Amino acid sequence: MIHPSLLASALLVAASLSAQAAEWKMEATASRLEFATTFEKTVAPGVFREFDTRLHFDADKPAEGRLDVTIVVKSADMNSADVNKAIAGADWFDFARFPQAEFHATDISRTGAGRYLARGILRVKGVQQPVEVPFSWAETGDAARLEGEFIVKRGAFGIGTGEWAATSVIGADVKVKFNVRMRKSD
């Protein structure tokens, strides 16, 4: 005799397989990952030119989703040769020792119509911190737009150490903004 609870879990597995979440891949040319800090009380914007986003997601069942972002840190461009040279150094991103930043979230929930929240771990400069990333999701056929922004404290990741840890010249908050075009891969 089959135990009822075993049957229930078998049915649950079957149900989740039938409504399997899709695999989404990023279209790099139609995607942007920006960040903005403040420099002497003035907004200083930058962009990571190379990054990738993978998403396992069903808009109706976000809880089963998984979001993975990898960032090539040395692709950071603040549109100034002097600044780009400075942020490569050990006090800032330390390109040589920490070439990659990552964000992984397996906890995704719906917060409104087309709006979601991904709770995950952001790893920058070897430091892991829990981060909540709100995003909007607009799906049309095989394509979708993933968009949102959140704020992190640079100090938590050791971005700007020593005398740069003071936030009077370079502000504490970094706004991260993403606008990513995804395509269903299967």
Added chain:
Amino acid sequence: MLRNTDLSWGTPAKLLHWAVAALVFLQIALGWAAVTWRLSPMKLDLFVLHKSVGMLLLVLMVVRVAWRAVNIAPPLPADMRPLERRAAHASHLLLYLLLLVMPVTGWIVTSAANIPYRIFWLIPLPAIVEVDKTMADAAARTHFGLFAALSLLLALHIGAALRHHFVKHNNVLVRMLPGT
């Protein structure tokens, strides 16, 4: 005495002259310190201060030129030779020109290098040129070249003022001093 006369400079002209003089020396010290300081928050603060004083100088110089244009200037001493007169006029014209152009070349450097700032950490200064590394380098070289020219002219200007006072014994220096 507000307006300039045949005998002396008026109070606004004197105030503008000495304010600009003091700020120019401060500005040279700030610029030198900012360029040579190691990369640190202090260096960035020195640059913001240098750029702020530069914009203040630009405003003061515009006011000064306008005030000069609507006023008479006390004439040069009658015993000056034509060559000296021409040298005096040319050097003053060049001083005005340099003090107007130098802040603008600095403004071009900060715009082309994309280092925006707020004047005295308060008033955001818009960019006047597109971001362009080549342009930033060229403007920075020009800015430094003009600094060298300004230094020479200042030495000439101060030397000439002292010569008028101590060698020629005329009132050229005294009529720019307060209380005359």
